[in-house]
Amino acid sequence: MLSKIKNDVQNVGHLTLELISGIGAVFVFLIVTLSHSATSFQRFSLTIREIFFSGVLSLIIILVSGLFVGMVLGLQGYETLQTYGSSDSVGVLVALSLTRELGPVVSALLFASRAGSAITAEIGLMKATEQLSAMEMMAINPIARVVGPRFWGGVLSMPVLTAMFISTGVLGGYMIAVLLIGVDSGAFWSQMNAAVDFSHDVLNGLIKSFVFGLAVCAIATYQGYSAAPTAEGVSGATTRTVVSSSLAILALDLVLTAFMLKG
């Protein structure tokens, strides 16, 4: 009995140490990537290509999801606010929820699943087929040439996607609340305008999405680069990217929100 408890405690200890060293490994990789970022900007066409693959190709899922989330907010918001006779404020509810929280967080989660896993798979596959090795043997640093542009392409795409997510969300809320339910259009926009502060809400939301982008891209590139060069290795790495990114996003969200509300 006692040995079982001892075993469990040891397991928890091991897991915690693994978690901490995992976070450390991602951080070290991030620093290395950043120090080799010159190529990503000097040969900007490489980064542009990655902005296309991470950002443009994620547009559809971001815009559609944004629309749906906004519409649901409009619907749910109206239901609840109506009981207090404040249905005119549904615009405020939709806009604030989206700009402060749902916009950055949901778009980052979607980005991690779609673009993050793709980045991991691509880099992992290049490792498994010895393309990274070949590049090294040709005296080209694979981190500068392969990892860097993918990292920056993702980081630059993230805030753009979040801005679009929030915008389509607001429009979705408008469609439901004003066009479908019949809330007054003028009240919808004017109340929203008064309640949403640019620097407090919109800017903070975009700062959050930038931080989330850094985290997701760091994790995605790290997992791809350190994947075992086999089929299982790559598939395990893509799964880990999605899971770790999602947890990181939620944890960072807590920290950033607390920080932003106080300041």
Place this chain on the structure above:
Amino acid sequence: MASDAAIEVSNLNFQYGERAILRGINMRIPRGSIIAIMGQSGCGKTTLLRLFGGQLKPTEGSLIVDGQDMRSIQTDALYQLRRRMGMLFQFGALFTDLSVYDNVAFQMREHTSLPETLIHDLTLLKLQAVGLRGVRDRMPGELSGGMARRVALARAIALDPMIMMYDEPFTGLDPISMGVIAKLIRDLNSALGTTSIIVTHDVQESLRLVDYVYFVSQGVIVAEGTPDQIRASTLPYVHQFVWGEMDGPVPFHYPAPSMQHLLAGQRSHSSGQN
């Protein structure tokens, strides 16, 4: 001052963590020669190539490649050295997002400031040398295994390297493609004087091709010599390898408990049922 040996290895040891992969390796590869490193899968052959290319550092011993001490070489010097080396990977390792043309032109674009027109001519020259000028616009995914390897060869020789390393160039190819690759390696060596190091376990093809052979088994060199010496060797390991014998120094049976043990276990089991 360039020595006449392209690569000199003396008393090399390489460990990966706790495991000793290579022990006490001694080799001397003269410039312009073609040598083969043979042995079973997992004996450490590919590790040797990685050590030559500087991707791994020796744990002990000395490794001199083109006059450079590989244990203490700095990044810049290493990158300079790599531009004089070429490596053909087992399955080609072509960059899948670039076309055949872009793959071959890759090194020229990255390491030289040659104008595109010149690069165009050089790229087509290299592709012509391997007989694949016609697939220049195809993507690597559209090529067969043999063709991909030939394109990879064209890519590797783009800057006319001094040392070429081949990681299992014959594995998985049909006899015609095998012959083609062997001929290309030969021609390259005689045309450019490139020192060629072939890691393989294809005995027949390589004995026809090379000047000298090293046999590696479980991390040590067990035999070496010219192809004729190897064919005539009476060493049990070499004999088993060259003639493809099923049993010998490399046993057929993987270690397992003896048959008596197995039968004894069954007997007690059935008696327990009574």
Place this chain on the structure above:
Amino acid sequence: MNRATLNLWVGIFVVGGFIALLFLAFKVGNFAGGNLGETYSVVAHFDNIGGLKASAPVKSSGVLVGRVMSIQFDTKKYDALVTIRLDKRIPFSSDTMASVLTSGILGEQYVGLETGGEVEMLKEGSEITHTQGAMVLEKLIGQFFISKSQESGEGAK
């Protein structure tokens, strides 16, 4: 995917994001309000600030004219010292009245300013002397009960 198409799509992507940002700045959020331009600061003492927070709006006739910069406890007068930043373009007289008001029933609290009749205007560092603190619910209820019992007391006589 050739270079030109790639660049086109990425360009559309970035422009789209910029448009979204502008949309958020002007249609959704209060960009004009965030930027007050040149400002000057004044102080005011309140006996009770209620739920007033830093960066709460300062309005006159319902229009945003400034922001609350900081709220501190004044240990000399034992009340609340509020520092307000006002838009320089809008002058207020030195006998302006500042009250802590609530927007709507459940809304956030803000400072309402009503300009007075004095010719002299508030300057950088001036103090608003006429102030009215927030309505505290308990005190209101207490006052209500007192007046009610007074009424019934008089009625009983």
